[in-house]
Amino acid sequence: MFVEEKSDIIDEIDKLIAKYGRNRSALLPVLHGIQKKYRYISDFAQQEIAKKLNIHPVEVYSVITFYSFLNKEPKGRNLVRICKSIVCDMKGKDAIVKALERELGIKMGETTKDKKITLEYLNCLGLCDKAPAMAINDRVYTNLTPEKAVELVNKIK
Amino acid sequence: MEGVKHNRFGPVIFSKYERGSAIERALAMSREDILFELKNSGLKGRGGAGFPTSTKWMLTAAAISDKKYLICNADEGEPGTFKDRVLLIEYPELVFDAMVVGGYTIGATEGIVYLRGEYEYLLDSLNDYLNGMRKDNLLGENILGKKGFNFDIRIFLGEGSYVCGEETALIESLEGHRGEARNRPPYPVNTGFMGKPTCVNNVETLATISHIIVKGSEWYKNFGTSKSKGTKLFSISGDCEKPGVYELEWGMKISDVLKLVGAKDTKAVQIGGASGVCLNSSQFDRTLAYEDVPTGGSIIIFNKKRSMLKVLKNFMEFFVEESCGQCTPCRIGNVKLLEAVKMIEENKLTFGYLKKLKELAETMKIASKCGLGQSSPNPFLSIIENFKEEIFNYAGGGEYAKE
Numbered sequence: 376m377f378v379e380e381k382s383d384i385i386d387e388i389d390k391l392i393a394k395y396g397r398n399r400s401a402l403l404p405v406l407h408g409i410q411k412k413y414r415y416i417s418d419f420a421q422q423e424i425a426k427k428l429n430i431h432p433v434e435v436y437s438v439i440t441f442y443s444f445l446n447k448e449p450k451g452r453n454l455v456r457i458c459k460s461i462v463c464d465m466k467g468k469d470a471i472v473k474a475l476e477r478e479l480g481i482k483m484g485e486t487t488k489d490k491k492i493t494l495e496y497l498n499c500l501g502l503c504d505k506a507p508a509m510a511i512n513d514r515v516y517t518n519l520t521p522e523k524a525v526e527l528v529n530k531i532k
Numbered sequence: 533m534e535g536v537k538h539n540r541f542g543p544v545i546f547s548k549y550e551r552g553s554a555i556e557r558a559l560a561m562s563r564e565d566i567l568f569e570l571k572n573s574g575l576k577g578r579g580g581a582g583f584p585t586s587t588k589w590m591l592t593a594a595a596i597s598d599k600k601y602l603i604c605n606a607d608e609g610e611p612g613t614f615k616d617r618v619l620l621i622e623y624p625e626l627v628f629d630a631m632v633v634g635g636y637t638i639g640a641t642e643g644i645v646y647l648r649g650e651y652e653y654l655l656d657s658l659n660d661y662l663n664g665m666r667k668d669n670l671l672g673e674n675i676l677g678k679k680g681f682n683f684d685i686r687i688f689l690g691e692g693s694y695v696c697g698e699e700t701a702l703i704e705s706l707e708g709h710r711g712e713a714r715n716r717p718p719y720p721v722n723t724g725f726m727g728k729p730t731c732v733n734n735v736e737t738l739a740t741i742s743h744i745i746v747k748g749s750e751w752y753k754n755f756g757t758s759k760s761k762g763t764k765l766f767s768i769s770g771d772c773e774k775p776g777v778y779e780l781e782w783g784m785k786i787s788d789v790l791k792l793v794g795a796k797d798t799k800a801v802q803i804g805g806a807s808g809v810c811l812n813s814s815q816f817d818r819t820l821a822y823e824d825v826p827t828g829g830s831i832i833i834f835n836k837k838r839s840m841l842k843v844l845k846n847f848m849e850f851f852v853e854e855s856c857g858q859c860t861p862c863r864i865g866n867v868k869l870l871e872a873v874k875m876i877e878e879n880k881l882t883f884g885y886l887k888k889l890k891e892l893a894e895t896m897k898i899a900s901k902c903g904l905g906q907s908s909p910n911p912f913l914s915i916i917e918n919f920k921e922e923i924f925n926y927a928g929g930g931e932y933a934k935e
């Protein structure tokens with residue numbers, strides 16, 4: 376990691392701590408902020424956060440691994456997540472997954488070569504009345520068809 | 533937030549309500565009177581467990597501490613559940629007003645909304661809404677002129693973990709830990725967030741309280757059955773023409789609900805989300821009520837074309853993924869139950885082994901540390917029992933082998 380990148384991360388962590396407080400219960404909001412900006416929480420970021428919140432880095436690591444929205448490895452710039460829970464499953468999520476895999480040339484869980492898009496599953500989005508549903512970053516889309524899903528993903532810059 | 537309101541109709545929750553009116557009314561009452569109204573209403577928690585709300589508030593009110601918390605549980609992770617989303621988007625006044633009323637009643641100064649990460653898209657508008665309340669002194673210091681009553685609300689985002697909806701796991705998560713359920717006792721009402729007395733309430737429980745405070749418990753008791761008072765929000769999805777959120781009085785027959793939402797050729801109804809039970813058509817004359825089929829309000833409808841084994845597999849995969857892994861019955865038990873589903877698919881499951889698995893499921897119900905492992909055997913036991921014929925034909929290429 377370059378020095379510049381490191382100091383950028385440190386600045387971001389300081390900003391988040393100023394907002395959420397220098398204590399353990401600020402950990403999730405701080406991790407959320409870092410995840411949002413950098414799309415993953417690097418080893419370096421983990422160590423800095425641990426140092427500033429006065430906890431062991433292993434603790435930070437163990438929290439990150441518990442929550443499915445936090446990652447230690449970089450992903451694509453955009454996260455496309457398709458609901459795989461029961462209602463979306465019965466309302467045709469498989470066809471949507473196949474269409475997206477075909478269109479992007481990757482499988483679920485993979486990232487496109489240009490690092491633009493990562494495809495993933497997630498559990499019930501609480502939109503079962505409008506299934507099938509998916510999320511692109513933190514926006515949600517409902518009543519999908521394979522065609523509509525592909526169109527939405529093609530719009531991603 | 534205005535303008536997103538749909539024309540919803542319902543006798544209690546979706547009845548007319550003016551922002552701030554529950555707060556105004558509560559501040560003119562004594563704490564004892566508020567607790568009495570709640571007790572008299574018979575309201576039970578709508579988050580699934582059905583614990584009497586007045587008892588929870590009373591215990592937190594009675595706890596002696598310099599600081600107390602009121603938490604709104606907006607983690608809504610149960611597959612097939614989306615009523616809390618509708619309340620937060622369309623009726624935030626009901627939820628937040630009741631939090632202020634709760635703060636006043638139990639003596640808390642801070643309210644925290646634990647909002648599931650999947651609902652991050654609601655965050656900005658909810659924060660705007662809270663700012664509006666602050667501007668009008670419905671939050672902040674000396675609320676509506678009541679000297680010494682200070683209360684504010686903040687929103688905390690979850691990070692995609694179902695078990696964090698369990699109240700002690702939720703508190704662990706708020707404190708910056710893995711969302712692993714705690715041993716109880718001690719209960720959160722005594723030792724909750726940061727070791728302080730904490731009351732955790734579901735979004736819908738709170739929304740109901742706002743109406744009870746304004747319109748009175750006697751009015752509320754007009755609705756429902758003698759043992760299940762009032763109304764309930766139902767998240768209805770699956771094979772029907774009109775999926776959505778419905779406010780229904782307790783005591784409605786399942787068959788009537790199916791008619792209401794335009795369900796045809798219904799074979800099965802899953803009540804209470806993935807962790808609930810699955811009923812077959814011989815059970816559709818049962819009623820939705822604490823004394824018959826209790827539920828947190830999710831109803832998923834399956835028509836004749838669906839494979840119930842596939843449904844069960846989807847549920848068990850969910851639990852294997854979402855178990856926090858802390859205790860053995862749940863961590864291993866769910867894996868074993870999922871394996872069994874795969875064995876049925878491959879025509880490898882003997883009835884002798886199935887008998888053992890049923891015992892395992894009973895053990896999980898008793899020995900698991902939290903509600904996840906205690907309830908995850910429900911779909912397994914009810915689907916295997918209620919759809920025996922279909923399932924044990926399946927591997928032989930029965931009628932429903934291909935969806």
Ligand SMILES: Cc1cc2nc3c(=O)[nH]c(=O)nc-3n(C[C@H](O)[C@H](O)[C@H](O)COP(=O)(O)O)c2cc1C
Nearest residue numbers: 577578579605607608609697698699733734737903
């Ligand atoms: C695995 C699990 C998940 C839960 N998820 C939720 C949830 O998303 N929302 C909720 O209000 N309660 C949930 N609960 C129930 C809570 O533990 C708690 O009983 C509830 O928030 C209390 O509020 P109430 O008394 O108003 O129902 C869950 C329980 C378990 C065991």
Ligand code: SF4
Nearest residue numbers: 856858859862902905
């Ligand atoms: S029952 Fe399951 S989710 Fe609950 S504490 Fe045990 S392992 Fe964790």
Ligand code: FES
Nearest residue numbers: 458463500502503
């Ligand atoms: S099952 Fe997909 S949103 Fe609920």
